[in-house]
Amino acid sequence: MTYADTLAYLYEQLPMFSRIGTDAYKKDLTNTKQLCAALNNPQKKFKSIHIAGTNGKGSVSHILAAILQTAGYKTGLYTSPHLKDFRERIKVNGIMCTEEFIIDFTEKIKPQFERLEPSFFEITVAMAFEYFAQQNVDVAVIETGLGGRLDSTNIILPELSIITNIGYDHTQILGDTLEKIAYEKAGIIKQNIPAIIGEVVDETRPVFQTAAKEKNAPLIFAQENFYVQDFNYENNHLKAEVVDVRKDEHHTFLLDLPGIYQTKNIVTVLEAVHQLQLKGWQIKLQHIQKALKQVKHLTGLHGRWEKLKENPAVIVDVAHNAAGIKQLLEQLELESYTRLHLIIGFVKDKDIESILSLLPVTANYYFTKAQLPRALNEKMLAGLAAVHGLKGKYFEDVNAALSEAITRADKEDLVLICGSVFLVAEVNL
Structure with missing residues (x-):
């Protein structure tokens, strides 16, 4: 098959949430686990960072990937949905996966299609994990598709679990209260793995605390350790003065994503970087500052103000x-x-x-x-x-x-x- 034939096959043969909604949503991880088992479990062959949340998870994923790239790590990035090109979903160091890989992967995994009847998203998750394993990435930043607990990406054991915030979205699947939605997102919290919460409100705090306690996971609320003291605009960049509460330090960052909502995402990202540093990742202040200035160039992120x-x-x-x-x-x-x-x-x-x-x-x-x-x-x-x-x-x-x-x-x-x-x-x- 050609690349166009392959995409047509994937779009037409597999149920897509983006097209038909809840009918395409699979409420367990069985298919993803079996698909990955057929591929010799590629998700176990690279380190990862898992990101969920109602809003901001795409921006946080791209910003964090840009920082890791700048620090010299070969970085995979899985996000969804794509804007123009399907391959936007799967990148390494900002470069989309090849058309040949998608063709070959689809041919290889076809025997599983009839047996499992997977969704489009389940296939793309397995595809991303296989690509990152083949590319021998140092780390992959993995964005959830929908929710967390039952999301197809939730078979990884990450370095960090990050939840950006909780709001009302996909309530017909995730629940009609902030507590219910937070419970689903908190499903990405893993045993003994640090969990970072970007924004928290009274309704969601106890949900995260309970989930973290059950998993013996260190729980960190980013807003308690960093905050944006002031911001303005400079040459269509967002200029933010951030206070590091732990060190009582002020740092100024220029971000090429100018939406003011990025002031919240910066706080989440800086806490994630701090936790990675504690784990031995070599990320310096100059890496952060350099990366933030060129997130779009480094990762290809678009559509944010x-x-x-x-x-x-x-x-x-x-x-x-x-x-x-x-x-x-x-x-x-x-x-x-x-x-x-x-x-x-x-x-x-x-x-x-x-x-x-x-x-x-x-x-x-x-x-x-x-x-x-x-x-x-x-x-x-x-x-x-x-x-x-x-x-x-x-x-x-x-x-x-x-x-x-x-x-x-x-x-x-x-x-x-x-x-x-x-x-x-x-x-x-």
Whole structure:
């Protein structure tokens, strides 16, 4: 098979959560364990760092990978979903895996397809582990797909377990309270392995404490050891002054991911680095400072408050739940613009009403959808939005909406595209 044939086979033959939602979610780790067993358990052949959380886990994964690369470690990175190219999910030192590897892997693992009937995500996890083992990486940063306890990635024994935060998302699978969601995310905490919590609230703290105690895992709340004292912008970089509470030291970092929500992610990353240093990993302050300036270049991360165009400014962000949208609105308060043109689209299983209730009624709206079965119809979205006083036109695809927004916008306006990773992925500009 060609690479195109292989991708078509994977997309068409395997149930994908991104396309069909909960029907593709497998509620145990049996398939992943059997797939990896057939590959001689590649996940046992490299060190790893495991990252879960409602928001921020993608950014934390990429930032941490950039730091490890800069410190001289051969670093694997597994994230999902991808934006433009399937191979974005599996990288080593920022370079995507080869097309040949994907073709060969799919051919090799095909006998398992009929026997196990795995999901798309289960296959991609096994694929990533095999690639990292073949590439003989020093460490792989592994981002969970959904939840933690039953996530396909949760068969690794990592150096660290990291949970960025807990918010309401995928409630139909993970539970309808913060405590229930935290319980699922806490499933990545392993016996005697340090667990880092990026952000914690009253409802989630005891959940993490219980999980860590059961596993005899050292539990570290990052916010207690680092905090951002001040931040501003410098040449489209986020400039953050961070206080190291343990050492009573102040350090300034420039980050090429300018969203203010990265101030929370920096704290999580710095605690992770500290814990790695305690384990003997050779990571110095200059490695951190150098890496943060070029995360996008080193890892290929996109879609986090990313400016695609000037005059008018066009920005994309993959915020897709209420907590993410709240952070986006905080960012907008720092921006200078005349009018806001908001292009939005969501998948059906999000809490749309909660998100719509947060959005500003003064913006010009362009309702649209990603081209996948899970996407909420743009006319239906426009109807739901109208109840909240949000008015605008609807469009069958995001690029038609973007074209209209750019035509209507003045040079001083801001065009923002958000609401779905898949929507952002389809933007052509």
